[in-house]
Amino acid sequence: MKQTIEKAITGVLQELEVANVPFTVEHPADIAHGDYASNVALIAAKQLGKNPREVAEEIVAKLEGFEVSIAGPGFINFNLPRDFFAQKVSESVEQKEQWGTHDALTGKTYFVEYTDPNPFKEFHIGHLFTNSVGESLSRLVQFAGADTKRLCYQGDVGMHVANAVWGMQQMSLTPESSFTARDLGKAYALGATAYKGEDEVVKTAIKALNKKIYERTDEEVNALYDKGREVSLAYFQTIYEMVGTDFDDYFFESEAGPKGKELVLDHPDTFVDGDGAKVFKGEEYGLHTRVFLNSEGLPTYEAKELALAKMKEDRLGASDHSIISTANEITEYFKVLKKAMSFVYPELEAKTEHIGHGTVRLTTGKMSSRTGDVIAAIDFVEEITDTAQARIKEATPELGEDRQLAQQIALGAIKYATLKGNILQDTVFDKEEALSFEGASGPYLQYTHARICSVLKKAAEAGVTPAAEVLPGQPYTIERLLYRFQEVAREAVEDRAPHKVAQYLTELAGAFNTFYAQEKIADATDSNASYKALVAQSVAQTLKNGLWLLGIEAPERM
RNA sequence: GCUCCCGUAGUUUAAUGGAUAAAACCUCGGUUUGCGGUACCGGAACUCCAGGUUCGACUCCUGGCGGGAGCACCA
Numbered sequence: 163m164k165q166t167i168e169k170a171i172t173g174v175l176q177e178l179e180v181a182n183v184p185f186t187v188e189h190p191a192d193i194a195h196g197d198y199a200s201n202v203a204l205i206a207a208k209q210l211g212k213n214p215r216e217v218a219e220e221i222v223a224k225l226e227g228f229e230v231s232i233a234g235p236g237f238i239n240f241n242l243p244r245d246f247f248a249q250k251v252s253e254s255v256e257q258k259e260q261w262g263t264h265d266a267l268t269g270k271t272y273f274v275e276y277t278d279p280n281p282f283k284e285f286h287i288g289h290l291f292t293n294s295v296g297e298s299l300s301r302l303v304q305f306a307g308a309d310t311k312r313l314c315y316q317g318d319v320g321m322h323v324a325n326a327v328w329g330m331q332q333m334s335l336t337p338e339s340s341f342t343a344r345d346l347g348k349a350y351a352l353g354a355t356a357y358k359g360e361d362e363v364v365k366t367a368i369k370a371l372n373k374k375i376y377e378r379t380d381e382e383v384n385a386l387y388d389k390g391r392e393v394s395l396a397y398f399q400t401i402y403e404m405v406g407t408d409f410d411d412y413f414f415e416s417e418a419g420p421k422g423k424e425l426v427l428d429h430p431d432t433f434v435d436g437d438g439a440k441v442f443k444g445e446e447y448g449l450h451t452r453v454f455l456n457s458e459g460l461p462t463y464e465a466k467e468l469a470l471a472k473m474k475e476d477r478l479g480a481s482d483h484s485i486i487s488t489a490n491e492i493t494e495y496f497k498v499l500k501k502a503m504s505f506v507y508p509e510l511e512a513k514t515e516h517i518g519h520g521t522v523r524l525t526t527g528k529m530s531s532r533t534g535d536v537i538a539a540i541d542f543v544e545e546i547t548d549t550a551q552a553r554i555k556e557a558t559p560e561l562g563e564d565r566q567l568a569q570q571i572a573l574g575a576i577k578y579a580t581l582k583g584n585i586l587q588d589t590v591f592d593k594e595e596a597l598s599f600e601g602a603s604g605p606y607l608q609y610t611h612a613r614i615c616s617v618l619k620k621a622a623e624a625g626v627t628p629a630a631e632v633l634p635g636q637p638y639t640i641e642r643l644l645y646r647f648q649e650v651a652r653e654a655v656e657d658r659a660p661h662k663v664a665q666y667l668t669e670l671a672g673a674f675n676t677f678y679a680q681e682k683i684a685d686a687t688d689s690n691a692s693y694k695a696l697v698a699q700s701v702a703q704t705l706k707n708g709l710w711l712l713g714i715e716a717p718e719r720m
Numbered sequence: 721g722c723u724c725c726c727g728u729a730g731u732u733u734a735a736u737g738g739a740u741a742a743a744a745c746c747u748c749g750g751u752u753u754g755c756g757g758u759a760c761c762g763g764a765a766c767u768c769c770a771g772g773u774u775c776g777a778c779u780c781c782u783g784g785c786g787g788g789a790g791c792a793c794c795a
Contacts, residue, residue, distance in 0.1 A: 186736075186738090188736075188738095190738095190739075191735070191738090191739075191741085191742075192739075192740085192742095195739075199738095199739085201737095201738060204738075204775070204776080207775080208775070214775075233739070234738085234739040235738080235739070235775080235776080237738080237739065278795090280795075317795065320794070320795070321794060321795090322794075322795075415795090436792075436793090437792075437793080438793085439792075439793050440793095441792065441793085448723085449723085450723080450790085450791055450792080451792060452792065452793090453792045453793040454793090455793085456792090456793040457793060458793085460793090462792095462793065462794080462795085463794075463795050466795095488795095489789090490724090490725070490788090490789060490790090491789060491790070491795085492790095492795080493724070493725080493789075493790080494723075494724065494789080494790045494791075495790080495795090497724090518725090518789090520725085520726090520788085520789095521788085521789085553758075556758095557756085557758065558756085579732090582732085582733065582734090582744095583732080583733050583734080584733085584734090586725070586726085587725085587726065587733090588725095588726080588787095588788065588789090589732080589733080590731090590732065592731085592732070592745090594745095595731090595732065595744090595745060598744095598745075598758085599758045600744085600745080600758060600759090601743085601744040601745060601758095602732090602733080602743065602744040602745085603744085603745095603758095605758070606744090606758070606759095609756085609758055609759085610758095610759090612756080613755095613756055613758095613759085616755080616756060617755055617756080620755050621755075624755085653736085657736090661733085661734080662734095665733090665734060665735095665743085668743075668744080669742095669743080672743080672744095672760095675759055675760065676759095676760065676761090678755085678759080678760085679751090679754095679759070679760045679761085680760090681754095682754055682755065683754095683755065684754090684755045685754080685755075719756095720758090
């Protein structure tokens with residue numbers, strides 16, 4: 163539709179013999195202004211040396227087949243025909259889960275790497291938030307038609323692991339003993355604190371342990387390490403299932419390490435000596451110099467990441483684009499990494515994109531992953547699930563024991579709070595606000611969806627069948643929003659902006675609730691009831707698909 | 721000190737250079753016995769400062785001020 167309008171305007175401009183007018187056609191900020199608006203007259207007026215409103219009138223006189231009006235300083239507003247909306251409403255219901263999908267990335271293969279927790283350490287709320295962002299980005303590219311590969315890169319070697327294994331030894335954990343991921347978290351905290359302390363003997367011991375783990379030279383250490391890794395990864399898997407992420411493949415630092423080292427040594431022109439280490443001179447490109455191999459010859463994050471890019475293609479085949487989504491602490495490193503990669507793997511570098519998102523803070527203060535003083539994602543979700551369940555019990559007693567439902571709502575609250583704003587910015591997670599279940603929140607969207615499911619059931623009982631046979635003369639306001647869903651999905655993926663979906667859904671839900679307050683749907687005596695039911699069904703489908711893009715479930719009752 | 725990101729109602733967030741800066745929380749005042757009031761309607765309230773570019777600036781440029789992240793062997 164937008165293209166049709168643009169084409170019509172271009173035609174008129176040719177008639178008026180004006181060229182190179184970079185006009186836009188977009189939705190006006192206020193829906194009352196029309197469905198589309200163009201600033202063409204304002205731009206063209208400059209070239210023509212005329213008053214914008216005058217130019218607008220000339221253009222409008224030549225535009226055929228549209229209901230248009232001139233407003234403000236010279237905007238041309240377009241109102242779409244009634245049938246257009248009815249057709250879109252019908253389409254949305256027919257297309258079901260396909261509604262809103264588009265072809266922006268059809269035929270492309272996209273890798274999306276995210277979450278990236280470290281085995282032996284706690285999976286904390288930071289991982290939960292970064293997972294929400296990555297999962298939504300994955301779903302956005304998938305919705306755009308891309309063959310989407312979800313990837314997870316986990317740091318199973320390095321000093322943090324050495325700290326944890328040292329702690330395991332102190333706690334007398336053995337490969338035969340049964341211990342949990344939580345015990346590992348304690349072990350890590352123990353080791354990390356000890357390493358930071360003054361005791362040089364301990365430091366030396368942990369460093370030696372790190373080397374042993376990396377080289378796998380000590381059977382006893384290997385056994386303890388392997389068991390710890392297994393426990394930790396199994397624990398992560400339960401979390402991925404809980405949040406609804408299904409990774410296609412997992413990569414580990416233990417694999418990337420040796421390959422990274424080899425890669426660095428194979429490119430002596432790119433990675434040069436610096437204080438006994440191998441470094442990349444980022445300064446020559448306005449960046450920082452980074453160490454790729456430390457003075458002990460061990461690969462750093464940067465070297466591993468370099469190898470990882472190649473490993474992904476080796477295992478999953480070639481991609482057209484590779485997204486790596488992390489918190490923005492990594493952003494600067496990644497710039498250097500990309501530069502270095504442009505010498506080693508220029509073709510991979512060209513399609514690698516790092517998306518550094520802001521961090522989420524709790525209203526109670528900042529969390530830290532270094533001190534061991536972290537909030538476990540599991541605990542966080544449990545706590546919010548408890549509150550959600552209490553709320554359900556109050557409102558819908560018969561669903562009060564449904565723990566799974568409570569968890570869906572808790573995750574909806576968390577994910578919405580994470581994705582409601584621009585992901586580049588830091589956000590604050592206010593538990594009370596996210597759980598208020600009112601206004602702009604995940605549960606509000608879920609509630610609206612459930613409410614529609616309920617009213618449609620009532621309508622069916624009353625003998626109202628959703629259909630587009632009898633149409634009210636004027637489209638309902640909500641119809642003017644419904645057809646935009648696909649455009650929103652497209653913009654959101656192009657801008658890497660899940661918040662555009664969140665924002666849209668909130669507006670849609672609000673408009674529906676207004677519609678619902680004004681119009682009775684389950685009333686067979688109303689000649690418009692069938693169409694109203696169809697509109698309601700369309701809203702439910704749109705909410706469901708939109709929530710899916712945010713990684714949020716849409717229960718039918720709550 | 722240098723680099724990058726960011727400063728919008730009391731609070732949390734929106735706004736491809738466009739119309740009266742938009743929602744939600746909070747607050748104040750209301751809602752037709754009509755389908756889920758976890759809803760709806762209305763009021764009050766905002767662009768850090770100073771310049772510049774533009775018909776038009778929250779948006780772009782310059783300089784301040786304030787916050788976050790990073791600045792060589794952690795990731």
